[in-house]
Amino acid sequence: MLYSLYTRRLRHQLIGLPKPEHVAIAMDGNRRWARGAGYDDVRIGHRFGAEHLELFLNWCADAGIRCVTAWVASPSNLRKRDADQVDYLMNLTETVLAEHVRRDHRWRLHVAGQLDLLPDSTARALKEAVEETRDRPDAGDLTIAIAYSGRLEVVDAVRAVLDEAAASGRSLDEVADSLSEEEISRHLYVPGLPDTDLVIRTSGELRMSDFLLWQATRSDIEFCDLYWPAFREVDLLRALRTYGRRRLERSS
Ligand code: IPE
Ligand code: MG
Secondary structure, eight states, rough: OOOHHHHHHHHHTTTTTTSSSSSEEEOOOOHHHHHOOOOOOTHHHHHHHHHHHHHHHHHHHHOOOEEEEEEEEEEEHHHSOOOHHHHHHHIIIIIHHHHHHHTTTTTEEEEEGGGGGHHHHHHHHHHHHHHHHTTTOOEEEEEESSSHHHHHHHHHHOOOOOOOHHHOOOOOHHHHHHHHHHHHHHSSTTOOOOOSSSSOOOOOOOTTTEEEEEESTTTTEEOOOOOOOOHHHHHHHHHHHHHHHHHHHHHH
């Protein structure tokens, strides 16, 4: 009751404030949440976390946010964590995540990251979901960042520029002369999206950890102390309110 009143009040406070077009979320703290909730198996935290993303997407859609990037794992998460945790996370990605976007017609799926680091079945499930959701005309854009490193994305983009130049017979001098921000942007994993305006990281970690680099240089960052599965709609609305007020102040 109180919660729904507070939610309504926050929604009301957002009216007239600038709204981020693109929100990115680093869903951190799943294992700590599981331990705190008394589960011995920390993978339960990842299950709750994956299901929580569905709620988050609903809240974003309700708040009129049409572009969301969600960070599932970095290359080093995949390399360094126990195989049973990584397998479980991949399984969740194939089932909960890919299945959800297939069913929820409000989103078109994109995938960002080093897909060759993923098990074949996970890469395939994601690619199929990308294909299946591609032609949804009025949908928003959801990017799943998986095996994703912001630095490697820039390296891959520059490599793609060079590959393209080599294929078209341009010299290195020509490439160097014409290299621009726009050209690198066009070669990111998911070209054509607006830059992120707001990055949210949960679990109280005050770091970017090689999440979005190129896209986030002008983003506001909101750090939230809650573990990801405990993040609520009011926490999103509060982050949007802080963002809106800051932007309003800066523009005046
Ligand atoms: C974030 O939750 C998701 C992944 C990196 C896979 P964590 O698994 O990092 O959970 P904590 O931060 O250890 O609690
Ligand atoms: Mg973590």
